[in-house]
Structure formats: structure tokens, C-alpha cells
Amino acid sequence: MGMYTEINCAFSLKKDTPEDVINILEYMMGGANIPPKTPDHYLFRDDNRWPIMLSCDSYYFDGDQSSSVRYDDIGEQHYVTIRSNLKNYDGEIRAFINWITPYMDMLDGDFIGYSRYEEDEWPELIHYPNTFTDTSKLNPEKEKEIKMTSNEDRNIRDLLKGFQIVGAFTDTTYIWKGENVQRLTKCLLELIDRVETTEEKLKKLEKTND
Numbered sequence: 769m770g771m772y773t774e775i776n777c778a779f780s781l782k783k784d785t786p787e788d789v790i791n792i793l794e795y796m797m798g799g800a801n802i803p804p805k806t807p808d809h810y811l812f813r814d815d816n817r818w819p820i821m822l823s824c825d826s827y828y829f830d831g832d833q834s835s836s837v838r839y840d841d842i843g844e845q846h847y848v849t850i851r852s853n854l855k856n857y858d859g860e861i862r863a864f865i866n867w868i869t870p871y872m873d874m875l876d877g878d879f880i881g882y883s884r885y886e887e888d889e890w891p892e893l894i895h896y897p898n899t900f901t902d903t904s905k906l907n908p909e910k911e912k913e914i915k916m917t918s919n920e921d922r923n924i925r926d927l928l929k930g931f932q933i934v935g936a937f938t939d940t941t942y943i944w945k946g947e948n949v950q951r952l953t954k955c956l957l958e959l960i961d962r963v964e965t966t967e968e969k970l971k972k973l974e975k976t977n978d
Contacts, residue, residue: 772828774853775821775861777881777894780873781837781846789871790837790846797835798823811863817854821864824854828886845873850881862900869898 781789792807794800796819806812817824825833834851848868854860861883874880874896883900884891890904 770855772826772853772886773856773861773883774829774851774886775864775881775883776851777865778847778849779868779878779880779896780843781848781871782873783845785846785871789868793822793837793848793868795819796822797837807867809863809867811860811867813858816858816863817860818864821854821860822850822852824852826853829853853886856883856885865894865900866898869896872896 788803788805788807791800792803795803798820802819811818822835823833831851833853835849837846837848839846865880872880876896878896880894880896882891882893888904890902890906893901893903895901
């Protein structure tokens with residue numbers, strides 16, 4: 769179980785891409801031995817899914833997982849194709865794109881691919897270099913808006929500290945986007961409802977006692 773995010777992208781690598789980078793890509797796709805040494809990059813933490821992220825699959829997306837890195841004799845460079853979906857809880861997808869971007873043989877603005885959370889209808893587009901665009905902004909009806917009083921505003925802002933969520937703030941309206949936002953939002957709204965219900969019951973008891 770869990771919530772999955774798919775990544776679909778394709779790009780070519782520079783001709784001078786180090787062999788270690790190729791080996792790491794092949795390992796992440798399930799086709800090579802574990803690298804003896806990993807780069808000094810935040811993607812390669814011991815507590816996330818980087819080793820299997822390019823070979824993960826689930827029943828939440830149509831189509832089969834398929835990732836490969838291929839050397840082309842005519843172009844004399846490697847070509848990477850990725851189709852995978854994973855529990856992107858630690859932002860592995862963005863971290864991966866950040867790590868591999870310096871080795872991409874692409875021009876500014878070139879389309880790389882997209883990622884999409886399983887409960888979202890609109891994908892996040894990926895362009896070179898290391899640029900993510902949330903396409904739900906093109907459809908205002910899909911915006912997730914939560915209107916709150918100033919007190920609730922303050923309380924929830926404190927509660928959200930520590931969560932890596934991208935959002936926009938306008939007056940007392942938050943528009944939150946990112947992994948697990950729907951579940952977090954639902955929990956917060958249920959919590960507010962319970963608090964309001966409890967306060968109403970207390971007021972009724974006070975009136976009854978009077």
C-alpha cells in the first residue's frame with residue numbers, strides 16, 4: 769500500500785559522462801551491481817528509495833515499468849529512458865533530476881518528461897535544466913484552496929512547520945501543492961471539525977447547567 773508518483777522521462781547524456789554515473793543509473797534500474805561508492809549528493813541517502821526508484825512499479829498507473837540506459841554507436845553517447853512509479857515520500861524524483869542534470873546533453877528549455885502523483889489528474893512537467901512546472905495552475909478548478917480564520921491560519925502554519933510542502937500564500941488563503949497534501953489537508957479539516965464540535969457541546973452543557 770501507499771501513495772505512488774510516476775516519473776516518465778527521456779534524455780541523452782554528454783559524451784564525457786563518467787562511467788560511474790552510467791553504472792549508478794544501471795544499478796538504479798536493477799541491471800548492475802551496487803556501486804562501490806556513491807556521489808556526495810543528497811539523493812544518495814541511506815534512508816530513501818534511490819537504489820530502486822527507476823525500477824519500481826505498482827498497480828496505480830497504466831503501463832509497465834520500463835527503464836534503460838543505452839549506448840548508441842552512431843551518436844557515440846548514452847540515451848536514458850525512464851518509466852517508473854514509486855513512493856516519492858522523500859522527494860526522490862526531484863533529487864534524481866537535480867543530480868543527473870549536469871550530465872544531460874540538452875539545451876535550455878528542452879522537455880525532459882513529467883511526474884504525476886497518483887491522485888492528481890494534472891502532471892508536473894520537467895524541463896532542462898532541473899525545472900518543474902505544476903500544470904494544475906492552468907486549471908483553476910483543480911486548485912486546492914483552504915480558507916481559514918486568522919487564528920486557524922496561525923495554528924496550521926505552526927503545525928505545517930517541518931513539512932516540505934510548496935505553497936502560495938494570499939491573505940488568509942493557502943493553496944498547497946505537493947506529496948501527501950490531500951491526506952494532510954483532510955486530517956487538518958477533520959481536526960478542526962472535531963474541535964468545533966467539542967466547543968459546541970461544551971457550550972450546550974454550560975447552558976443546561978445554567
